[in-house]
Amino acid sequence: MKLEPQGDTLRITDIAELGAANSNVVRDQARAALAPGLINIEVDLSQTSFLDSCGLGALIALHKTACDRGGKVSLLRPQSAVERVLELTRLHRVFKIVKG
Amino acid sequence: MLTEIGATRPATLRLTVPCDLKEVRPAAQEIAAFLAEQNCNHDEMTACGLALAEACNNAIHHAPSDAHSFPIRIETQVTRDAIEIRVTDHTHGFDWPKDIALPEQGSESGRGLFIIHSVSDRAGYLRGQDENILFFRHVRTSRPKETDLAPRDSVTEQLIDEVSSCYESLAAIFRHSAAAHAGTQFQAFAQQLLNDLQRIVKADWSVLRLLSADAKSLEVFANSGADPDHPSVILDASGVLPQEPEAQAASSRRPVWFNDATSSGLAYPIFGSEQLAGTLTLGRNTKGQGTIGSTIFNTSQTNVISTLADFLMIQVERARTAEAQLTTRATERELEIARNIQLSLLPQQLPSLPGVRMAGHCESARQVGGDFYDALPVGDEATLLVIADVMGKGMPAALFAATLRTALRTAPELFRKPGQLLARANQLLHNELSAVDMFITAQLALVDVKANRVIIASAGHGPLLLWHGGTTHCQALSPEGLPLGVRPDTSFEEMGLALAPQFSLMMSTDGLGEAKNIAGQHFGQPALQQWFATSARNSDTAIAMRESLLTELGNFRGEAPLADDQTFLIAARTPE
Numbered sequence: 001m002k003l004e005p006q007g008d009t010l011r012i013t014d015i016a017e018l019g020a021a022n023s024n025v026v027r028d029q030a031r032a033a034l035a036p037g038l039i040n041i042e043v044d045l046s047q048t049s050f051l052d053s054c055g056l057g058a059l060i061a062l063h064k065t066a067c068d069r070g071g072k073v074s075l076l077r078p079q080s081a082v083e084r085v086l087e088l089t090r091l092h093r094v095f096k097i098v099k100g
Numbered sequence: 101m102l103t104e105i106g107a108t109r110p111a112t113l114r115l116t117v118p119c120d121l122k123e124v125r126p127a128a129q130e131i132a133a134f135l136a137e138q139n140c141n142h143d144e145m146t147a148c149g150l151a152l153a154e155a156c157n158n159a160i161h162h163a164p165s166d167a168h169s170f171p172i173r174i175e176t177q178v179t180r181d182a183i184e185i186r187v188t189d190h191t192h193g194f195d196w197p198k199d200i201a202l203p204e205q206g207s208e209s210g211r212g213l214f215i216i217h218s219v220s221d222r223a224g225y226l227r228g229q230d231e232n233i234l235f236f237r238h239v240r241t242s243r244p245k246e247t248d249l250a251p252r253d254s255v256t257e258q259l260i261d262e263v264s265s266c267y268e269s270l271a272a273i274f275r276h277s278a279a280a281h282a283g284t285q286f287q288a289f290a291q292q293l294l295n296d297l298q299r300i301v302k303a304d305w306s307v308l309r310l311l312s313a314d315a316k317s318l319e320v321f322a323n324s325g326a327d328p329d330h331p332s333v334i335l336d337a338s339g340v341l342p343q344e345p346e347a348q349a350a351s352s353r354r355p356v357w358f359n360d361a362t363s364s365g366l367a368y369p370i371f372g373s374e375q376l377a378g379t380l381t382l383g384r385n386t387k388g389q390g391t392i393g394s395t396i397f398n399t400s401q402t403n404v405i406s407t408l409a410d411f412l413m414i415q416v417e418r419a420r421t422a423e424a425q426l427t428t429r430a431t432e433r434e435l436e437i438a439r440n441i442q443l444s445l446l447p448q449q450l451p452s453l454p455g456v457r458m459a460g461h462c463e464s465a466r467q468v469g470g471d472f473y474d475a476l477p478v479g480d481e482a483t484l485l486v487i488a489d490v491m492g493k494g495m496p497a498a499l500f501a502a503t504l505r506t507a508l509r510t511a512p513e514l515f516r517k518p519g520q521l522l523a524r525a526n527q528l529l530h531n532e533l534s535a536v537d538m539f540i541t542a543q544l545a546l547v548d549v550k551a552n553r554v555i556i557a558s559a560g561h562g563p564l565l566l567w568h569g570g571t572t573h574c575q576a577l578s579p580e581g582l583p584l585g586v587r588p589d590t591s592f593e594e595m596g597l598a599l600a601p602q603f604s605l606m607m608s609t610d611g612l613g614e615a616k617n618i619a620g621q622h623f624g625q626p627a628l629q630q631w632f633a634t635s636a637r638n639s640d641t642a643i644a645m646r647e648s649l650l651t652e653l654g655n656f657r658g659e660a661p662l663a664d665d666q667t668f669l670i671a672a673r674t675p676e
């Protein structure tokens with residue numbers, strides 16, 4: 001997983017899977033990397049082949065953190081299986097999902 | 101490992117996995133490879149992999165600390181018709197809920213069972229003495245002997261779906277953009293956009309509501325679909341959480357999903373330059389079909405809705421700006437016309453009367469009113485002076501002023517009987533004036549230098565000021581008479597007075613006495629009379645008096661804007 005600030009946005013890339021095994025780590029590292037001034041979080045899901053309920057929990061936790069700062073979480077290019085999980089749990093209504 | 105599939109003997113894979121979250125995915129991948137060997141398709145493998153992960157996570161999360169040394173057993177069985185997976189845990193167990201619902205959107209946990217339930221055709225939990233079994237079954241859609249083309253097919257299908265929805269969205273935007281530039285009425289344009297959007301996202305109905313002028317409600321602007329009766333939505337500022345999804349979307353500035361008895365859908369707030377412009381709502385009629393696991397609009401459709409809502413917002417802004425400009429232009433044009441009418445009512449030059457000089461002034465406030473003055477020769481040695489003030493502003497006031505002027509000018513036989521002349525004008529104008537709740541105050545003064553008399557009549561107008569040479573004070577004369585337009589038949593007193601060899605006379609509208617300074621104080625009738633007496637005693641000519649009064653009023657007003665029309669007419673006979 002890579003974390004890099006871009007303007008007012010923290011970009012998270014290279015997540016192979018987001019599940020029970022690593023969701024807490026992803027959440028905690030992302031929060032730690034949120035320097036003052038970073039309000040939005042972009043999670044690049046193009047390399048993410050798997051997402052489960054624990055991964056969703058981490059994304060929601062980050063969503064709350066971003067909202068507290070007046071920002072939002074965007075999920076970039078989710079693979080179809082991951083997108084299906086988001087839709088199934090109605091969380092595509094919560095996150096901004098950027099496709100393509 | 102058994103890999104043969106028979107009608108009666110399933111292919112089975114049994115794994116034991118340590119009670120550790122890190123071991124779950126490798127086990128899941130092993131099972132996925134097994135499913136692939138059985139020609140299960142991509143969707144089946146994905147669904148089972150997800151449900152398996154959730155089941156294992158559950159088993160590990162809820163294992164008591166002394167049970168972590170016990171491994172989890174996973175048994176996978178594949179037949180021609182179904183995949184069934186059983187996960188054995190050593191937790192204290194739980195009761196499988198009757199209805200499995202999603203937790204609140206903000207909850208960070210509690211979706212595992214919902215996911216298992218949603219991706220499976222059957223799922224359940226068997227509680228035992230020391231161990232429990234969570235099972236789920238997935239009915240196969242793939243044919244066991246087919247070559248493994250299924251994954252590619254499903255990917256291609258999704259791609260086509262994605263591309264076609266983008267195409268539809270873009271085509272709709274281009275089409276509507278062209279229509280907007282072609283000057284289509286905005287409402288028809290919005291209607292067409294709703295029709296298209298509804299078709300693209302497969303909604304059953306859609307409503308566009310725009311914020312009312314007082315910003316207190318969302319009024320239906322356009323709608324599409326079976327049910328045409330959509331109510332407007334009141335925006336409650338009391339702080340109570342609003343019920344309607346549109347009100348929630350407006351206050352939270354976020355899209356709000358709803359699911360009520362008859363339909364479910366999305367209310368999308370439309371914001372332009374930080375201000376709420378309206379809401380866009382799309383829904384599907386569910387009538388009990390809104391079951392768990394189904395989605396109302398998928399990601400592609402949600403994106404199309406938000407794209408078109410943003411586009412719509414730009415168009416709403418554009419339409420409103422254009423409308424505002426048009427209104428401003430129309431108002432300015434109307435004011436200009438009214439001002440021109442008012443100017444055209446004033447005499448080009450005042451008639452000459454032996455020994456008497458006259459001067460008039462009429463200045464419009466920004467909101468043009470209906471003030472005017474006139475002076476009509478009556479033979480060689482008399483003049484009828486007229487001043488009038490139409491109550492009201494703008495075009496209607498200017499038009500009534502023009503009508504009154506004509507009504508007076510076309511009755512020269514009554515010039516020497518100003519009271520009767522006012523009665524005639526009242527008869528002519530009463531119906532039109534009372535129909536629009538307007539009235540006119542007017543004053544007539546026949547100055548006859550041969551008879552050395554003045555005959556005054558007034559229709560509710562302020563006093564005429566008359567100064568006789570050799571006196572220190574002026575008279576304020578107000579003969580009886582109602583304003584024009586109040587009663588159909590009314591008579592007007594005629595007041596006749598002798599004129600001294602030296603005299604000054606002034607008629608004015610109430611804009612003079614009511615002139616305000618920056619502190620909001622009125623110039624006032626007493627100040628006006630005092631100025632008049634002083635100026636007249638100085639033997640000022642009518643023109644000198646006009647200039648003096650304008651200076652006086654200008655000094656008083658200072659920087660304050662002209663609040664009302666200021667009109668006056670002065671006639672004076674001064675020693676040669």
